[in-house]
Structures are given as C-alpha cells and as structure tokens.
Amino acid sequence: MDPVTRRSFLIKGSAGAVGAAGLAAGGLALSSAAAADTEEPDLQPGEAADVPGTVLVEIEDAATGEVKILVGEREVSFTDTALVAKVLRAAR
Amino acid sequence: MSSHREAPAISKDPVADNTDTYAWRTPGNTVTIITNYLPVEAPAGGPNFYEFDDTCAYNVNIDNDGDGKPDITYQFRFKTVITNPNTFLYNTGPITSLDSANWNRRQTYKVTKIEYRRGRKPRTTVLGRGLASPPCNIGPRSTPNYASLASAAVADLGSGVKVFTGQCADAFFVDLGAVFDLATLRPFQNLHLIPTAAADGRDALAQANVHTIAIQVPIADLTRDRKVPTDPMSPAAVIGVWGASYRQKARIRSRDRGWNGTGPWMQVSRLGNPLFNEVIVPMARKDEWNASSPADDRSFAKYVARPELAALLPVLYPGVFPNLAALKKDRADLLAVLLTGIPSGLIPGFQNFTGTTQADELRLNVAIPPAPTPNRLGLLGGDLAGFPNGRRLTDDIVTIELRAVAGATYPLVDPTFTPDGAVSVIEDGTFNNPGRTFRNAFPYIGLPYAGYDVPAAM
Numbered sequence: 061m062d063p064v065t066r067r068s069f070l071i072k073g074s075a076g077a078v079g080a081a082g083l084a085a086g087g088l089a090l091s092s093a094a095a096a097d098t099e100e101p102d103l104q105p106g107e108a109a110d111v112p113g114t115v116l117v118e119i120e121d122a123a124t125g126e127v128k129i130l131v132g133e134r135e136v137s138f139t140d141t142a143l144v145a146k147v148l149r150a151a152r
Numbered sequence: 153m154s155s156h157r158e159a160p161a162i163s164k165d166p167v168a169d170n171t172d173t174y175a176w177r178t179p180g181n182t183v184t185i186i187t188n189y190l191p192v193e194a195p196a197g198g199p200n201f202y203e204f205d206d207t208c209a210y211n212v213n214i215d216n217d218g219d220g221k222p223d224i225t226y227q228f229r230f231k232t233v234i235t236n237p238n239t240f241l242y243n244t245g246p247i248t249s250l251d252s253a254n255w256n257r258r259q260t261y262k263v264t265k266i267e268y269r270r271g272r273k274p275r276t277t278v279l280g281r282g283l284a285s286p287p288c289n290i291g292p293r294s295t296p297n298y299a300s301l302a303s304a305a306v307a308d309l310g311s312g313v314k315v316f317t318g319q320c321a322d323a324f325f326v327d328l329g330a331v332f333d334l335a336t337l338r339p340f341q342n343l344h345l346i347p348t349a350a351a352d353g354r355d356a357l358a359q360a361n362v363h364t365i366a367i368q369v370p371i372a373d374l375t376r377d378r379k380v381p382t383d384p385m386s387p388a389a390v391i392g393v394w395g396a397s398y399r400q401k402a403r404i405r406s407r408d409r410g411w412n413g414t415g416p417w418m419q420v421s422r423l424g425n426p427l428f429n430e431v432i433v434p435m436a437r438k439d440e441w442n443a444s445s446p447a448d449d450r451s452f453a454k455y456v457a458r459p460e461l462a463a464l465l466p467v468l469y470p471g472v473f474p475n476l477a478a479l480k481k482d483r484a485d486l487l488a489v490l491l492t493g494i495p496s497g498l499i500p501g502f503q504n505f506t507g508t509t510q511a512d513e514l515r516l517n518v519a520i521p522p523a524p525t526p527n528r529l530g531l532l533g534g535d536l537a538g539f540p541n542g543r544r545l546t547d548d549i550v551t552i553e554l555r556a557v558a559g560a561t562y563p564l565v566d567p568t569f570t571p572d573g574a575v576s577v578i579e580d581g582t583f584n585n586p587g588r589t590f591r592n593a594f595p596y597i598g599l600p601y602a603g604y605d606v607p608a609a610m
C-alpha cells in the first residue's frame with residue numbers, strides 16, 4: 061500500500077467528502093464542513109479533479125487511530141489519532 | 153454443483169459466482185478454457201435477462217511453474233449500455249444481428265492479458281475491446297436465429313486467440329435434488345439408510361443456462377517455456393488453471409446507477425477442481441476459501457486427506473462400503489489428484505504433477521493429445537485426456553469424484569487396498585441426457601435454452 065502523509069490524506073479526504081466519505085464507525089457521512097475544519101490549506105484548483113471517483117474513509121481501529129482510505133483501485137493506510145477523534149466526534 | 157451456490161457469501165452474489173471451470177486440449181495445438189457464472193439461470197428470466205456485472209472482474213488464471221500463483225491472467229471486464237431509454241423491453245423487435253436496433257440492453261467487453269514477471273511489474277496487454285456478447289436466448293420472435301447470433305459473437309483476436317462470452321446451456325449435470333437429500337443416489341437409493349425404491353437420476357441442470365467466458369489460446373502461450381510439449385512426462389507440459397472473480401473492497405449505492413466500486417480488487421469466488429469447495433471444504437470455511445489464493449491451500453489439505461463424504465458413505469449406505477469404512481489413513485490419492493497433481497510412476501505414460509505446493513488447480517498436461525473417443529470417466533476410464541487431466545465438457549464429474557472419494561483411486565498409492573464392489577458402479581444417473589448438446593467448434597458449450605421453450609421456473 062502506498063504511504064501517505066496526513067496532509068495528503070486530508071487533501072484527498074476533503075475532495076472525497078464532496079462525493080461520499082463513509083465511516084465504518086456509525087456508517088455516517090463525513091461532511092465537507094467537518095473536513096474543512098482541519099488545519100489543512102484549501103484545495104488548489106484542479107486538485108479535486110485528481111481524485112478518481114469516490115473516496116471512502118474507513119476507521120479501522122479508533123483506539124489506535126488506524127485509518128484506511130479506499131480510492132480508485134487502491135487502499136491507503138495510515139495512523140492519525142487526532143483525525144479519528146475529530147471524525148468520531150463529528151459523527152455523534 | 154459443481155460450484156453453483158456452493159458457499160454462503162457467494163450464493164448471495166450469483167453474477168460473481170463461478171460455477172465451473174473447464175480446460176482441455178483442442179485441435180490446432182490449442183487449449184480451450186471455459187469459466188461459467190450465474191448458476192441455475194431460468195431461461196425465461198426476463199424482462200431483465202441475465203448478464204455479466206460491469207463492476208466485477210472475471211479472471212482466467214494460469215499457473216505454469218507450480219507455485220499456486222498465476223503466471224498469466226486473461227481478464228474480462230464488461231460494459232452495459234441501454235440504447236433506447238424509453239422502453240421497459242429488452243428488445244422491441246426481433247434481434248437478428250449483434251448491432252440490431254431492436255436490442256435495447258447489450259454488453260460489450262474488454263479482454264486484457266496480464267503476464268506476471270518475477271521482480272518486475274506485470275506486463276498488461278489489451279487483446280480486444282468493444283467485443284460483443286450475444287443477447288440471451290429469449291424465443292422464436294425475439295431471437296429467431298440464435299445460433300447465428302452466438303456464432304457472430306465468437307471473436308478472433310489474432311495470434312490464434314479466440315474468445316466468446318455470453319449465455320450458454322449449463323454443461324454440468326447432477327441430481328441436485330437427490331444428492332443434497334442426505335447424499336441420495338436415486339439408482340441406488342434402495343440401499344440408502346432411509347431407503348426408497350431405486351429410480352433414474354434427474355438432472356437438476358437439464359434446462360438451466362449459465363453465462364460463459366470462453367477463451368482458446370495456443371498451447372505455447374501458456375507453457376512455462378513457451379513451447380508445445382510433446383513429452384507428457386516433462387514438467388513443462390503441465391499447467392494449472394482456475395477461474396476467479398473479483399469485486400472492489402467497497403461498494404457504494406449510487407442514486408441512479410446501481411453500485412459503484414472503490415478500493416482494491418478482492419477475490420470473491422474461484423474454481424479449479426470441480427466440487428472442491430462444494431463437498432470438501434466445511435461450510436464454516438467456504439467463504440474464506442473463495443477469498444484465498446490456491447497458493448495458500450495447504451490449510452485446506454486436511455479436508456482432502458480425510459474427506460467428510462468418505463466417512464458419510466458407509467453410514468448412509470450400510471454394508472455397501474466396508475473397505476472404505478476400514479480405510480483410516482490419509483487419502484494420499486486425493487491429495488495428489490486435487491492439490492499437487494498426479495506424480496509420474498502411478499499411471500503409465502501420465503503425470504500432471506506441479507510440485508509440492510498444495511494448490512487447488514485444474515491441472516492439464518497439454519502434451520496429452522485429445523482423445524478420439526472421449527470416455528466420460530476420464531482417467532478412471534483409461535482416457536488420459538479427461539478429468540482430472542484438465543476437464544472436458546462431457547466428463548462425468550459427479551461419478552468420477554464420487555468413485556474417487558469412495559476409494560477407486562486409493563490403489564494408486566496403496567496397491568493392497570481393494571475398493572468396494574459398489575465403487576465401480578455408483579453414480580447419480582444423470583449422464584444420459586439427450587437434451588444436452590454441444591457445438592462442434594469453439595466455444596463448444598451448447599447454445600442456451602430459450603425462455604419461450606422452457607417457460608417454467610426451475
């Protein structure tokens with residue numbers, strides 16, 4: 061699986077949220093507003109178009125902050141406890 | 153059977169359910185491989201007739217070095233189009249050609265060859281795209297000359313490769329109604345633990361269709377040394393074949409277009425040897441088996457070594473299988489037939505051994521020429537060109553495997569063992585079906601039954 065930085069995830073995650081970013085925990089949709097609350101800079105023109113189809117974000121393990129992103133024909137894994145906390149709070 | 157609805161998860165996803173895989177040597181130094189999907193299609197199943205799934209990947213896998221992993225894959229991907237958005241009908245008049253304006257919902261497909269190379273990225277070659285599948289066989293008014301439609305859908309991709317995809321008559325035959333009623337064999341049910349009068353077998357698939365993916369390729373495209381072997385004893389003469397289907401990890405319901413997939417492709421069905429998952433693997437592990445690679449089949453070997461069916465037969469047919477009941481050793485014969493291939497030295501002039509890696513693959517020794525008069529019992533009948541040396545459409549799989557499990561092949565590894573007398577005669581009695589027909593050229597499998605002719609749901 062491809063390595064990913066938190067920054068690159070958030071850029072792609074924000075784009076995916078426009079389509080459908082599903083969460084395994086609770087099965088709720090992550091709103092674009094929630095993603096926009098991160099400290100990441102806004103997408104540059106054309107960045108959203110770089111994301112193929114739907115991006116699905118899955119919290120694999122909330123306790124460890126393990127997150128998986130399904131994008132195109134790939135699965136990207138990384139760990140971000142702060143992001144998981146934010147997502148789960150938004151899902152309440 | 154042989155793998156129709158054989159596991160809990162895939163039984164709920166029939167369009168991805170690989171029902172049978174066939175591979176046999178055909179004229180012109182070619183191999184024909186068929187993988188079937190969509191079990192037990194009722195021919196009258198309209199108005200949304202059966203079709204392949206655009207969100208599923210269908211692979212024909214070939215292992216030519218015995219490691220249980222594909223060295224060559226032919227992948228088929230489909231695309232469905234609706235040409236007339238203003239009708240509920242599949243067709244608005246007779247479909248007399250593959251470009252008929254009367255045909256409303258049609259499928260095309262792309263064939264990609266993937267060659268896996270150690271230490272390097274796989275080489276991917278698109279062999280054909282925009283290839284047409286024929287319509288389903290509806291009836292004399294909608295598909296009045298079905299044979300010509302099916303014939304037109306055979307595509308020659310050059311370099312000796314032909315492909316066909318579409319609806320066909322299921323070539324498999326089995327008395328499903330009896331065998332899943334506590335392993336009843338109607339011709340011998342008078343001997344069953346719960347006896348009734350003996351009767352003729354009844355083929356549950358006698359008028360069922362499937363959806364076929366067929367490919368014919370030169371032998372030299374498949375062997376490890378890219379040659380046409382002439383010595384059956386050469387390790388390079390054996391290839392392993394299995395069909396498999398894949399779905400992306402997540403599926404998301406679209407508001408207007410059904411499902412969209414995202415994420416990596418994951419295997420959801422596979423089939424090498426017929427009936428392996430159906431009657432060897434316990435129900436609790438069938439879904440796991442469908443998702444796993446043949447290279448990892450070692451963990452399933454214990455079910456081959458001590459098959460449940462071999463223990464059931466003496467119980468369900470009291471007094472009929474005393475020698476089988478007394479056989480307490482691991483079934484080295486079945487381990488060889490199903491998981492490694494038959495090594496040399498057991499059958500004169502024959503082997504289809506691929507090494508010590510235990511992997512469920514349909515092993516074909518391509519140096520064995522086609523039999524002029526095939527024997528339905530394949531190797532059990534002395535026909536080296538039949539199952540389990542590959543599998544032909546006419547091989548009587550249920551009888552062969554039933555007899556093998558009952559002990560017919562155990563003398564190969566223990567000459568002191570004498571199979572029970574019943575072993576040479578037991579069968580489910582479904583072979584002699586005059587309605588089962590085949591084509592005399594690629595793709596060989598029979599034309600599908602028409603919905604008009606088979607109006608009752610099976």
